[in-house]
Amino acid sequence: KNEVEQSPQNLTAQEGEFITINCSYSVGISALHWLQQHPGGGIVSLFMLSSGKKKHGRLIATINIQEKHSSLHITASHPRDSAVYICAVGKGGSEKLVFGKGTKLTVNP
Amino acid sequence: DAGVIQSPRHEVTEMGQEVTLRCKPISGHNSLFWYRQTMMRGLELLIYFNNNVPIDDSGMPEDRFSAKMPNASFSTLKIQPSEPRDSAVYFCASSEGRNSPLHFGNGTRLTVT
Numbered sequence A: 001k002n003e004v005e006q007s008p009q010n011l012t013a014q015e016g017e018f019i020t021i022n023c024s025y026s027v028g029i030s031a032l033h034w035l036q037q038h039p040g041g042g043i044v045s046l047f048m049l050s051s052g053k054k055k056h057g058r059l060i061a062t063i064n065i066q067e068k069h070s071s072l073h074i075t076a077s078h079p080r081d082s083a084v085y086i087c088a089v090g091k092g093g094s095e096k097l098v099f100g101k102g103t104k105l106t107v108n109p
Numbered sequence B: 001d002a003g004v005i006q007s008p009r010h011e012v013t014e015m016g017q018e019v020t021l022r023c024k025p026i027s028g029h030n031s032l033f034w035y036r037q038t039m040m041r042g043l044e045l046l047i048y049f050n051n052n053v054p055i056d057d058s059g060m061p062e063d064r065f066s067a068k069m070p071n072a073s074f075s076t077l078k079i080q081p082s083e084p085r086d087s088a089v090y091f092c093a094s095s096e097g098r099n100s101p102l103h104f105g106n107g108t109r110l111t112v113t
Helices: none
Strands: A004-007 A010-014 A019-025 A029-037 A043-049 A052-056 A059-064 A069-074 A083-091 A097-099 A103-108 B005-007 B010-013 B019-024 B031-038 B042-050 B053-056 B065-071 B074-079 B088-095 B108-112
Touching: A004 A083, A010 A019, A019 A029, A019 A083, A019 A103, A029 A069, A043 A052, A043 A059, A043 A069, A069 A083, A083 B042, A097 B042, B005 B088, B010 B019, B019 B088, B019 B108, B031 B074, B042 B065, B042 B074, B053 B065, B074 B088
Parallel strands: A010 A103, B010 B108
Antiparallel strands: A004 A019, A019 A069, A029 A043, A029 A083, A052 A059, A059 A069, A083 A097, A083 A103, B005 B019, B019 B074, B031 B042, B031 B088, B042 B053, B065 B074, B088 B108
């Protein structure tokens, strides 16, 4: 079993829909990262969190340490949100990240 | 700041040739990471440095791979000799340290024929 599991693997939505991507992990972590990779290939860090909730524009990330679970929400989704979203966790005291396989999101106009 | 700069963007080479990938981290960042991304395995950490010192190279596939960070503003990842299975996108990233956001370069797409 992978240490970081994401669901769903693929997600197709209509513009304007509320999107949720889930990430579960099985190890003790120091922080959890959400990354976005656009079709062009570049990777951007969206959030890094170790507790609670963070919001940036239409994106919201939450984490529940007890349940070892994080969610990434996108409100009022737009075709430009189409990308692969990757969850990664920092294990214990290390800077080494373990990555999920990613969720491919397609938002249709 | 220009961000993390990687070169080249694309590299096509023949099996057996030496390949050198280059990375300039963001100024002031203490940690530098080399990742490889393939369709089959996703993103994998190859090696990371802290203050120019290699900390964890357990992800380096085999002796054909080597990485150096001679100073705070430059790192190289070398593959010698290259093999077709090394074909992947190689990303360099830097951060200010533990529990800091990662900043990725645009990656080098390597094709070994």
